[in-house]
Amino acid sequence: MRVASSRSAELFARAQRVIAGGVDSPVRAGASMGAPPPVLCNARGAHIWDVDGNEYADYVCAYGPVLLGHAHDALTSAVDAALQRGAVFGATHPDEIRLAERIRAMMPGMQLMRLVNTGTEACMSAVRVARAFTRRERLVRLRGCYHGHVDEMIFSAGASSNSTPTIECGVTQATVAGVTIVPYNDLAALEAALRENVVAAVILEPVAANMGLVLPGDGYLLGVRAACDRAGALLIFDEVITGFRLGPGGAQERYRVRSDLTCVGKTLGGGLPIAAFGGRADVMAVLAPQGAVFQGGTFSGNPVCVAAAHALLDTLERDRGLYDRLDSLGRRLAGGARAAIREAGLHYPVVQLGSMVDFAFRAGSAPRNYDDAVQADGAAYARYYWKMLERGVLLPPSKMEVMFLTAAHTDEDIDDTVAAMRDALRI
Numbered sequence: 001m002r003v004a005s006s007r008s009a010e011l012f013a014r015a016q017r018v019i020a021g022g023v024d025s026p027v028r029a030g031a032s033m034g035a036p037p038p039v040l041c042n043a044r045g046a047h048i049w050d051v052d053g054n055e056y057a058d059y060v061c062a063y064g065p066v067l068l069g070h071a072h073d074a075l076t077s078a079v080d081a082a083l084q085r086g087a088v089f090g091a092t093h094p095d096e097i098r099l100a101e102r103i104r105a106m107m108p109g110m111q112l113m114r115l116v117n118t119g120t121e122a123c124m125s126a127v128r129v130a131r132a133f134t135r136r137e138r139l140v141r142l143r144g145c146y147h148g149h150v151d152e153m154i155f156s157a158g159a160s161s162n163s164t165p166t167i168e169c170g171v172t173q174a175t176v177a178g179v180t181i182v183p184y185n186d187l188a189a190l191e192a193a194l195r196e197n198v199v200a201a202v203i204l205e206p207v208a209a210n211m212g213l214v215l216p217g218d219g220y221l222l223g224v225r226a227a228c229d230r231a232g233a234l235l236i237f238d239e240v241i242t243g244f245r246l247g248p249g250g251a252q253e254r255y256r257v258r259s260d261l262t263c264v265g266k267t268l269g270g271g272l273p274i275a276a277f278g279g280r281a282d283v284m285a286v287l288a289p290q291g292a293v294f295q296g297g298t299f300s301g302n303p304v305c306v307a308a309a310h311a312l313l314d315t316l317e318r319d320r321g322l323y324d325r326l327d328s329l330g331r332r333l334a335g336g337a338r339a340a341i342r343e344a345g346l347h348y349p350v351v352q353l354g355s356m357v358d359f360a361f362r363a364g365s366a367p368r369n370y371d372d373a374v375q376a377d378g379a380a381y382a383r384y385y386w387k388m389l390e391r392g393v394l395l396p397p398s399k400m401e402v403m404f405l406t407a408a409h410t411d412e413d414i415d416d417t418v419a420a421m422r423d424a425l426r427i
Helices: 006-016 073-085 094-106 119-134 173-177 187-193 220-231 250-255 303-318 322-343 378-390 411-426
Strands: 040-044 047-050 055-058 112-116 138-142 179-182 199-204 234-239 261-264 275-279 350-353 356-359
Touching: 055 411, 073 303, 094 112, 094 275, 094 303, 112 119, 119 199, 119 234, 119 261, 119 275, 173 179, 179 187, 187 220, 199 220, 220 234, 234 250, 250 261, 322 350, 322 356, 322 411, 378 411
Parallel strands: 138 179, 138 199, 199 234, 234 261
Antiparallel strands: 040 047, 047 055, 112 275, 261 275, 350 356
16 A cells, blocks of 8 residues: 655644544545545645645646636735725625526526635525425436435445445435436436426536546537426536636536526535525525525635635636636546547547546547446545545545646646656556
8 A cells, every 4th residue: 555755644644633634635634545635735836736745737726716827916915905894704695696697697507696715605505496496306316426425315326435325334325215317318217216206406516527527429418408308397507616617607508408496506616615596586586584494504605716706717717718718627637638548558438518628548439427437446546546645636536536626727737738648558
């Protein structure tokens, strides 16, 4: 088993004495990598440092939130200023109203919304709203899509959750009974699940980014939209990863399919915890105080995180070429990865969409669903992970996560990373 560097190992041992498992999120323990990743202490731009002073090009990017780069000047300035005015009010304030207006302008399907703190909260709340609006109970989910750690969405999910629908994982049979799981990219299976017209909602990632990067097949999202309409079920797009990362309008703008409810988060806060859920005005009207559905939170819409979101959106509006540059960087990285894989005599498929890049450690075509994705060789990925770390590249400590790029990455960063790939794959 690989041993973490001295200071990191010392801190992880200390963490295990006071934090359950030594981490606040399981993937950080690096169990499938054979040892914990380094303990990190500083980040700037596209680079990050561990407690032993090692520098890495960062492709974890906090699992998606960091789009502009770490410690971006506009975001840090906005947060500092907001803190001076008060971190939290417990009341409505002008900037949260303006933020909701800006989000609606970018995602018109979110006619009414609520600001929350995390993607888990957003997805949980959207499902509750859908049930109240339709007066139905059953939820349909897609295997390998991750919507947070709520009981009914944590099993058969991606994002390295490894949870099963059992009491051992804290999931009751009553919860399992209200959920139907179908494969991603399988329209026939979805239509069969909707046939009895008892489904409140179908929730999915329009671009699956928690089982590696799995793209929707041609016409799949349009088919999902039509199937929901026929069955009277609401369609919920979980755009916690894709919202504002693929473009201002997220995946639904790219694929021209509008959902009834949308969940966004991660990128929106530029590194601070903020998310939102919203959709059709008639659907959102079930929320209290208008309707009977309660949803709320002490820190929801707090001024500090709202200020960070405004700074992010300000930057996106000023820098019209940002998404084109991100896509160019993504294509450069994907092209380099394909060349490195080919030179190593391997046949791994590389998938790229905008600033997200992934390749599964399995031969053949790109994965279309979770059953394909899970075939990736975890042991081979673990060896590759440590070799890349030794060469100054930080990757996610899980075969199920993707590489994220930021606007702070440079062509030189990409070329250095590709050179590291060549070495790591060849050994």
